Amino acid sequence: MTALASDTRAKVRQPLGRTQAIGWFVVVVGLFTVFGMGVGTGTAPRSTLTFTPIDVSHGAPWPLGNLTLPTEWTLVLLGAVIIALGAEVLVRCLTKGAMVRVGLMAIVFLLAVLVWASRQPGPSQVPFINLTAILVGSAAITMILIYGSLSGILCERAGVVNIAIEGQFLGGYLVGEMIDSATNNWLLATLGGVVIGALMGWLLAFLAIRYLSDQIIVGVVIVTMFTGLASYFNSWVLTPYPNLNNGNIAANLAIPGLMKIPIIGPTFFDETGYFYLMMVLVGLVSFGLFKTRWGLRVRAVGEHPQAAASVGISVERTRYVNVVLGGAVAGVGGVAFAAIQGQFTPSITSGFGYIALAAMIFGRWRPSGAVAACTLFGVSAYLAYNLQSYQVPISTEILLMFPYLITIAVSAGLVGRVRPPAADGIPYSRE
Amino acid sequence: MSRVRSLWDRYRSASPVTIALLALVLGLVVGAVIIIATTPAVLNAWRGAFHSWGAPGHALKVTVDNVGAAYRSIFTGSIVDPPQFWHSVTTGRDWTASLTPLSETLTYAIPLVIASIAVGITFQTGLFNIGANGQAILGGVAGVAVATLVHLPTVVHLPLTLLAGIAGGVVGGAIPGLLKAYTGAHEVIVTLMFNYVASYFMLFCLLSTPLQLPNQTNAISRTMPGGTQLAPLFGTASGLRVNYGIVVALAATVFALWLLDRSSIGFEFRVTGANPHAARASGINARRTLVTSFLISGGLAGLAGVTWVAGTTHYIDQNFLQGSAGIGFTAITVALLGRNRPIGIVWGSLLFAALEVGGSNMQANTGIPYDLATVIQSAIVIFVATPVLVKEIFRLRALRAGSVKVATAGWGS
Incomplete structure (x- = not known):
């Protein structure tokens, strides 16, 4: 009262x-x-x-x-x-x-x-409902979304909106698939994803930080560009050289013992390396942002760059580093996509990068919150894709709208209660 | 001499037009680099380039040939094929073949002009409508529904079809507008997600409603009856696809000019876009401005969708407005290229439509996928959005006009 x-x-x-x-x-x-x-x-x-x-x-x-x-x-x-x-x-x-x-x-x-x-x-x-299968399937989608959200958190905590996650996914997906097909080595593929993601992050950072461009515009245009580029590569390089797109998926690395636990085992402990890497990254980003000096500086730059600069932190450098790091993380997410998908198909990321961004907002720019939000989106997306087999009296197309509708509903429902980093998306110039 | 000097000065002073032209040059350079880096013939030529004395020259020739062939077919496919044109001039025959490139470019430019104006209006209000694609899809679906499921005399039916398209788009624009005004949901997320929702909604309509062509299992709609189509400008017999949609596009341009420069709503849009705080302080109803802007933008996007169907394809299938970027995304780039001004947008649309049409011709002639056009377009816009970069590359003097304004800052407000 x-x-x-x-x-x-x-x-x-x-x-x-x-x-x-x-x-x-x-x-x-x-x-x-x-x-x-x-x-x-x-x-x-x-x-x-x-x-x-x-x-x-x-x-x-x-x-x-x-x-x-x-x-x-x-x-x-x-x-x-x-x-x-x-x-x-x-x-x-x-x-x-x-x-x-x-x-x-x-x-x-x-x-x-x-x-x-x-x-x-x-x-x-x-x-019947195979609960374990549902969780395993959802975990794959959730993992991709979490990579995207972590990328978003790294960038936005430093004050740069990375709307190009979708493009970095595509980049990592394409490069990862090509490298793995050529060398049959997922480690090299991951490295390739890191490099392409970091390069795309650098492009965004270069335009947004050095030239103070509108970050959302540049981000959207980068996505458009790489959508075109991925399509171009697909028909000009991958079609004539199918051995660059051979459709191998990464093997699961089961953790002995733990994977024996019903439900939890197959979901969390019988996964590809990318899943474990994702879990490590969540911990690292969480710890790094909130428990280390580096994280404090990053957050200072994202909240009040002038104040950060006045105590001797280089705003530009911090932003560059974080956006490049964020791009690399999203690039690995793209490789993870290749690792579970096998084949490269240009349009298949269908907005996952944007959903990851929404999940990051839903999770209040925190890794833990983002994980929860990504899980929600991941489960609903998986169910939407698979509910058809239960002969529910709803058309497939309507079911497929669900993840997007949920994203819209969530972003409409939570606002007013989330607060982005104060300087998020605002170009910083020293004058 | 002084004439040349003044032209040189004008070039060096970096007007928006100079920046746009130089961005086009840079975009073509980016495209050329991509062609060189991905075309086997070129790569093979360079691989052998250091084995003998004549090889580097040969490699260079192969490179120039390949890139030249690609860009030549973009030009001849979208504007004019000089030998063919000369043939028509001298013999007076085959005008259809000579004029097809221009006609195709205009045909593609029609919906692009309308959709880009739609996006430009929200940009001018400081809003970001990335959902023009979804709104255009809704417009197309609504238009086809009215055209195929209702029977009326042409005089009423055609305007009604176009109105239905506008209405469909308005619904699509109302969702992000109202959500942002009343819940604060960020329009970027809502419009992006709505594109996917609209795509699936279209598929649903094409597969499970009377809109579907009878006795079909594929996602394909009924064909619009002749009375609801926008007829070809030079008659069906001419074989040229350019149609009366051009009148609709001109009307949309004039409307946008009036709206932004002459009407009080447009003034409120621009004030809100330039400085939301000042707008609020001077008594402009922020919420109403926001919703109106999105409604008008959505309506125009819907009109773009229905104009494309009524003028060109006359039916829709699952590929309607999908493509590698979709008309909505191209419209964003065109709006930026045209600095959100209707006249600039018309020029920008012609250029980007030419790139797209020419890209298809390039794919037909050289095999290089037309998606390269999307890449070139995006590169152009990146350069236009960072005029300082262009200025530095070409060592121009000061920037005369301001750079592209920051439309939306982050997730706040």
């Missing part, structure tokens, strides 16, 4: 408070889960969860039985959880944690959709 004054002022500005809107939205989703999907499916249908991964070439985890649930009651329960989340937002007037609840809601809702879609007897051709 102490916040009443500011609350009424907020209400004058907006007919419906943002928190209330979010809370009601969550409640409506919960009600839909209960009454739209749950009640009325009848008592007969059952939904089955299985846990055996699809790829057991490195040995299966300890077996876990199947879990068969009554569809109707499970949905009612999941819906009740969602309603409770919404009610919590409404009752406690959560201004800070509202979007976290929305994230939880999204995951519970996706689970509910799966339970509903896979019910037997029902229209689904897949009679």
Whole structure:
């Protein structure tokens, strides 16, 4: 009640408070889960969860039985959880944690959709939900997004908007694929990705820092340029020399012992090297930015470059280093894409770089937040691509819109509560 | 002599036109470097260049031949093929073949002018509409829907089709506009994501609605009836595709000129774009300006989409406005090239349309993929967006006009 004054002022500005809107939205989703999907499916249908991964070439985890649930009651329960989340937002007037609840809601809702879609007897051709397979598939997409988000964090914490992540992905993807095809060595491919990503980061930094260009414009144009270039390479180089695009995927490096744990093992400990590298990078960036002198300087440059300069930090150099580093990280993300995709196909990154950027914003320019946001986007993207096999009565095209719609909804829902680095995107000149 | 001196001075003083022309030169250089670095014949010639005395000369010749052939076919494919033209002049025959390059360039420039003006208007308001592609797609879909599913006399039907296109685009523009105004969602993210949503929406319409051509399983729409098409300017018999869309594009240009220079809304746009704080202080309703700008921009983008369908293809399929960059992204580059001014945009569109049409001709003649045109276009815009760089490369004197304005700064506001 102490916040009443500011609350009424907020209400004058907006007919419906943002928190209330979010809370009601969550409640409506919960009600839909209960009454739209749950009640009325009848008592007969059952939904089955299985846990055996699809790829057991490195040995299966300890077996876990199947879990068969009554569809109707499970949905009612999941819906009740969602309603409770919404009610919590409404009752406690959560201004800070509202979007976290929305994230939880999204995951519970996706689970509910799966339970509903896979019910037997029902229209689904897949009679069960393979939870492990879903997590393994989602982890691959999430990994790519996290590389992109980390790249964004490195750049934006130093005050440069890197909207060219999509282009750096494409660059790393193309170069990584070519190098691996030629040498059959993923280490060299990764190195190639680092170099091309760093070069693209340098190009952005050069134009944005030295010539004070509009960072968003330059970023978008760099993406356009590399989209064209990647297409050009694909038809002019890769088509006549198919041995430069041979479609090898990187082998998984299973961690013995840990990979035996059901569900968690296959998801986190039976992955390509890029997954582990991503985890190390998350830790490094997190530690580096918030616990070291370097990180303090970077953040100072991103928040108040004049102040940073006045204590002797070189704003230009810090920004150059960070944008080049960020480009390199995104380049590795592109190589990781090649490592899980195998073949180079020009248009396949389909906006992942931009979704990664949105995830970074959602995660408040923090590695930990970005990881959470990327997971949300990764899971929803994977499900959107794979829900078709359950014969849900929604067209494929509509399902494929979901990751993008979620991104739009999220960026509409969280604003006002995120604050970018103060000097983010603003060119710095010493005069 | 003094005439030459004054021209030289004008060159050295780096007017926007000089910068744009020099950026074109630099863009072509970038394209040439890419051709050289990726064409096997050229690389092989250089590999042997140090084995014998005559080889370097030969390698140089191969290089010049390859790059020359590529750029020659861009020129002859988009503007005029001199021998062919001379043939027509002397014999008075085959005018279709002689005029096709120009006609194609104009045909491609029509939607590009409209879409670039759409993007330019938001730039002038200090907003970034990267969603012109999605809005144009919605416009095209709405236009085709009205054209094929409604039966009316031509006098009403054609304007209604164009209006439907505008309406489709307005819907597409309203989403980022309203979201930014009422929730603060950054328009860059929203419009980028919306492009993908619009693409899938189009696929959905082409596969699962009455819009689909009957008895088809592919994503292809019904064909627009003759009365709703923008007819070829010189009649169907001429074989030239340039159509009455040119009138629509001119109308859009005039509208934009009026809007930005003569109307009070346009004034508010420009004030907001130049200095949002001053705009707010002088009583301009920031939220209304933002939404209006996006609505007008979306409407024009939608018009671009429907003009392309009604004038050129007469149906849409899954490749509609997709391409390696999509019309929306090319429109961003054209708007920057034309400094967001309608007249500049018309010139920019003609140049970029020529590059695209010529790029296709280059692919047909030399095999070099037309995507090179996209790369050249982007390179041109990078140089235009950093005039200081051009100035340094060509050792020009001072910059006369200001550089491209910072449109949006970061994620704030």
